[in-house]
Structures are given as C-alpha cells and as structure tokens.
Amino acid sequence: MANPLIKRLRRQFQKKKPAKSVKIGSRSRRLNRWFMWLAPGIFIKRWLFISILGVLLTSLGLAIWAQLTPIFFFIELISGFLETIATFVPSYISGPIALLLGLFLIFWGQSRTVGSISEVLNPDQDKELIDVLTTHRKLVKGPKIVAIGGGTGLSTLLRGIKTYSANISAIVTVADDGGSSGRLRREQGMLPPGDIRNCLAALADEEKLLTELFQYRFSAGEGLTGHSFGNLFLSAMNNVTGDLEQAISASSKVLAVRGQVLPATLVDMRLVAEMEDGQIIEGESQITEAGGKIRHLGCYPENPPALPAAVKAIEEADLILIGPGSLYTSIIPNLLVPEIRQALQRSQAPSLYICNIMTQPGETDDYTVSDHIRAIDQVSPHPLFKAVLAQSRSPNPTSLQRYAEELSHPVYVDREAIRSLKRRLVLANVMFEDPKIGHVRHDPYRLGKAIMRWYSRAQ
Template identity: 65%
Template sequence: MRISLLEQILRKIKIKQRDLINISQKTPKKVNRWMKWLSPGLLIKRWLFISSTGVLLIVLGLAIWSKLTPVNRLLELISQLLESITTRVPSYISGPGAFLLGIFLLLWGQNRTLVSITEAFSGGDQELVDRLLNHRRLNRGPKIVAIGGGTGLSTLLRGLKQYSANITAIVTVADDGGSSGRLREEIGVLPPGDIRNCMTALADEEKLLTELFQYRFQAGDGLIGHSFGNLFLTAMTAITGKDFEKAIAASSKVLAIRGKVLPATLSDVRLWAKLDDSRFIEGESHITDAGGNIVQIGCFPSNPPALPAALQAIKEANYIIIGPGSLYTSVIPNLLVPEIREALKKAKIPRIYVCNIMTQPGETQSYTVSDHIKAINQVCGQKIFDAVLVQRVPPSSPALEHYALEDCYPVFLDKENVKGLGYRIVLANVMDEDSITNKISHHPQRLARVLLRWYGKN
C-alpha cells in the first residue's frame, strides 16, 4: 500500500517536471531573451535604476532651484488633464489603460535601447547577453597561476580559460631552438615561441588572429621557419624600446586573451645540465639531443631576477598549477629563478603538479612519478606543491607501439614512493589519444575540469 502510494507521488512529480519542460520549450525566444537580461550579475538592472534615480533628482533639483513654480504649474496642468479624462472615460478603463500604455512604452524604449547597443556588435541580442553572462562568470573565477612552457602549458591554458578569466601563465624563456633560437641569436630578443603559444591558447575565440599568430612561413630568404607571432613579438619589443613585458601586453590586447602571460624573468637565461657520464651540456635544445641521464641542471646567470609582476601574481593567486611539460626544459627552468621558488614555497593555497603521461628521451627516460617529484625537489630544496595529477588509464596498444619506437613509455606511478615523499595523488583520465596518428597529449577540457574539481575540494 505504501509502495503504491510512493509510486503515485513519483509519477505525479515526473508529469509536473515534463509539463515545466514543455512550457519552457514553448516560451517565445524574446521572453527567454528578456529573462536573461534580468539575470543577476549582469549589472544592468542596478544601473537602469541608478539612471532613473538620477533623472528624478535632476528634475527635483531644477524644481527646488526655481522655487517650485514650474512644478506647481505642472501639477495643476496634470490635475486638470486627469480630471478631464476621468469625467469622459470611467476610471476603471482610463487607469488600467494608462498603466498598460506606460508599461508598453517602457519595454519598447528599453528594447530599442538594447537593439541599438547590439547593433554595434556582431551577432544578435542573444549572443550579446550570453557574452555578458559568460564575461561575468569568468571574471568571478579563481585567480589561477599556471607555470611551465612548451605545448603542455598551452594545452592546459586552452582548457582553463573556459572556467576563469583570472589566469596568469608564467612561462620559461630558456628556449634556444627553432625560430625562437634564431631570433634570440640574430636580434637579441628573448625567445618568443612559448609566450606566443600561451597567448594564442588564451585568445578569446579570435580564430583568424590565432591562425595568423601561429602561421609559419614556408618560403622566403630569412623568413622560412619563422612564425608570424614570433616576428610580431620581436617587432613589438623593438617598438616598445626593448621592453619585452610591454610587447607581450600589447600583443595580448591584439589577441583579446583571457588572463595574462608573463615571462618568469627578463634575463637572457641559458640552461646547462650535467649528465651521469660527466658531460656538461649547454643550451636547452642540446640537452635533450645529448641523450644522457641528467643529474644536475642550472642556468646562466645562476640567479636570474624574477619579473615583479610574476611574483605579484603568485602572491595574489588562489590556485597554483605546475606543468604539464618537459620536466627539465619547460617546468624546471621557471624554478631556477630563486624568487619564484621562494614565492611558491610561501604560498598557502592549493598547489598541484601535473605529471607527464609519457617519458621523454634525453630527459626523463625510465622516470617514475616519484622521480619527477624528486627532480623538482632537488632544484627547490623543499616541497612547492601538495598533490600530483597522474593519468589513470594507460594508452592503447597501437599508441604504446608507436611511442616504443621513439623509446617513450608511460610514466609509472609508484604510489608508495610518492606518498612517502608526502604528496597526495590525484588519479584521473585526462589523456587525449589521436586514433589516426596514435599521438598522446593531455585533453584541455578534461584536464581543466579535473583540476578545478580538485581545487573546489581544497
């Protein structure tokens, strides 16, 4: 008897929910649009109210200033007009009629105002209100600092920008290969490649500009191999009086990026590494090519000063993410800046390291998760993060075969060693595997979703 009664209640609730869904689907688009404009957080209603109050105060001020004479005359005129209307038209008709006419004029006026505003933008009214709602949501997101370089950091940023506009990417400037290396040697500019990748990753859906910044010249004396973005940043650096920070800020405005991209230092940093066979290798691009086991890493100059804006971003952050990226050539170079190390140690906020999915020849061959952590600890002297994010499910057999040809293998999670070092382990499926090329990388959206979920729990 009780079960049948419960079933009846549940059935009625389902019918009610279905009716509500049908009603919402039948609601005209204009009504839905207006409801969106009334959503909290858009700062529309309060400014309309303040504007109306301002108009009333202006009228009141003028009336008081003129000793109320115009007001008295206006009130007399309105009184006579109302008396004339009510004697000819009954109050139960003239009252509601005037009220409805006022509502119509108010809504019509506001509608035309919004239409006039939206005509200045591409897209319709719905696109604008959605854009405003999204803008408010992103601006209320946590202040995130992401530290790294290479494709790993840009992949992370591509996912994070869907959750917050308060992102600061702190990027290594130790690259000396490819287009960046050539510009560094020939013009003396700091390597722009990783900076460019991060800016385009944070671009606010400006597809054409992003493609332009990533475009790489295929021909031309001196141009071949260079990307337009690298050349643009180099030119902007010269225009701003060799101020690389200003050049990045100006370029960021062109791309309309969400957040900020900052170099870890403005010093001309060059990496060096000692290998287990006693070789001493200089230059980021040469370290990986050397093919040995790295036992120590450093840079020239040995103590480069940090960019003040980067230190301020760490100080104000709500959440710090380190990696993913090549351990010795993308992640650790940022930590070779003493002030950044110290700022990370002092931070009393959630801090997490995103471990690579695969080992990398010449850098982390045969490395486990704890080996990655030990390498960072060796540079920093103590813990700078609280947890490590590790891929849960291994790649497919075709992908493993593909990477085995390059002497790359999944990074093994040695749980006991990681826990013994005092770190929490976050296991999640954040891998993106291309079924055609069998290439593996972190999936931007999955990675960001897992990281934000972990942040919400801490």
C-alpha cells in the same frame, strides 16, 4: 481509403503546427533573455534604480528652485485631463488602457536602447549581449591562477582553464634556443618568443584563428624560411616597445588576451645539464638531443633575477599550477630562478603539479610519477607543490605500440612512493587520443575540469 482532401488538410496542419511552436519557443527565449538582465551579478538593477532616483531628484530640484510653480500647473493640467477622460470613458476601461500603454512604451524604449548598445558592443551578433556580459562577470570573479611551464603543455593547460577565470598569469620559461626562437635569439639578441607566442594564442578570444596565424611558418623567402609569423610579430613588437615585457603587454591588448603572459626572467638564460656519464651539455635543444640521463640541471647565469610581475602574481595567487610539459626543458628552468622558487615556497595557495602522460625520450626515460616529483624537489630544499595530478587510464594498444617504437611509455603511477614524498595524488582521465595516428596528449577541457574540481575541494 482516406479522402484526398482530408489527407491534404492533414499535411497542411502538420506543416503549420511546428512553425507555431517554433514561434512560441522563440518568444519564450526572448522573454527569458529580458529577465536575465535582472539576474544577480550583472549590476544592472542597481544602476537602473540609481538612474530613476537621479531623474526624480533632478525633477524635484528644478521644481523647488522654481518655487513649486511648475508642479502646481502640472498637477492642474493632469487633473483636468483625467477629469475629461473620466467623463467620456469609465475608469475601469481608461485605467488599464493607460497602464498597458505606459508599460508598452517603457518596454519598447528599453528594447531599442539595449538593441542600439548591442550593435556597438557586439557587432558580430554571434552571442546575445547578455550572454557576453554574464560570461565576462563570471570570468572576472574567477580565482587568480598562476600557471608555470612552457612548450605546448602550458598552452594546452591555458586553453582548459581560461573558461573558468580571466585572472590567469602564465609564467613562461625563456631558455629555448632551438628553431625559429633560437635564430631570433642569436640574430636579434632578444629572448626566445616561441613559448610566449603559444601562450598568447591560447589565451586569446579568437584562439583557433590566432593559433593558425601565429603557428604559420614561412616556407620561402630569404631569411624568412622556418620562421613562424607569431615569432616575427613578437620580434617586431620587441623592437617597437624596447623590451620583451612591454612587447607582450602590447600584444596582449591587441590580441584581446584573457589574462597575462610573463617571462620568468628577462635575462639571457641558458641551460646547463650534467649527465650521468659526466658530460656537461649546454643549451636546451642540445640537452634533448644528447639522449642520456640527466643528473643535474643548472643555468647560466647561475641566479637570474625574476621578473617582478611574475613574483607578484605568485604571491597573490589563489591557485598555482606547475606543468604539464617537458620536465627538464620547460618546467624546471622556471624554478631555477631563485625569487620564483622562494615565492612558491612562501605561498599558502593550493598548488598542483600536472604530470606528463608519457615519458619523454632523452629527458624522462623510464620515469615514474615519483621520479618527476624528485627531479623538481632536487631544485628546492622545500616542497614547491602540495599535490600531483596523474592520468588514471592507460592509452589504447595502438597508441602504446606507436610510442614504444619511439622508446616512450606511460608514466607509471607509483602510489606508495608518491605518498612517501608527502604529496597528495589526484587521479583523473585528462587524456585525448587521436585514433588515426595514435597521438596522446592532455585534453585541455578535461584537464581544466579536473583542476577546478580539485581546487573547489582543496580550498
């Protein structure tokens, strides 16, 4: 049987040992943080060198101006001081001590300087300042990405790609006429803010909190019931700034949005659909509720002018993404603007259409991937994208049963038909399934990863 004293000493030793390793690990991480300040791309080394050079040149200029008198007396003073030290302390002792003291003062001074800067620029201290700077540099150097669409599909896409670039332009449809957006459109005479609101929230730094705030709908109050806070916020901004474009720009600054959100047009655009049974239906919300098959989609006015900033974004883009989202009420409405369509035709940037995972009742019943492509091609005589991204795996049986009850099914990938339309097929598992309710949607992070992987190969 072991001695109780030995057991107690062993327990104490085992308790102290991890604490020591944690302390050493913490010091090692802190040292690595310091070396990161000298990493390429942070632009610290060059400015530090220039600052030191500036100090030396300033000192030299003052010395020359004073006819070198200060330098002479300074050298005499230092020489006498060093001779005095060498008399009492050997050079092999005094030299290392002075060197270590100098290095300590430099390190201490710089650490306090960086600490003071961090307190101002990063008051919450959620991340190290060097991590913030590194991420910022990476995002600023990211490709210029244009994402075209609307609804929840576009906001999902933006959440996925904003971790790869800060140079994002989201071009959003303004054809919505239902719900809170429709009421503001009729009562305030402004363009529908709903899809714009979702995109601003998706691109904001504090995305989760802002999304909850912007999606909050008032359940009581005369005139407030049914309105979302985000729509009212944009409505107020619209009244303050004078138009929607300036309202979005001002909101982007207030919300620290990464990128820009641009309406496809500033014209009061309304969708008009010709159904297979000959019916003519006007209004985005009415088209979906009609439940028939759409033969042709147009708009009124017939050729709305594009927002110049949206056209410029497409012309300067390194990567163009179309979708995901409702085919006839979120994606194609943007393409009905002639200048946007023409800019897409002229662009030489890699372009990718992201197809929906499930068919949408009332819009794309029984549609395959090639049917989605043909619907978009019907809008333009020339192809507007070079490749299509489709879901590679089918949802689980629970999800399939739930969607079948709503007359919705997975979009079938018909490879031969896609090839005949001269589009490259990109297959990837970009799906998120909620196991509790069997809800299927695009996973923003899987989607972003799949897109950037394709883009790196397509360049």
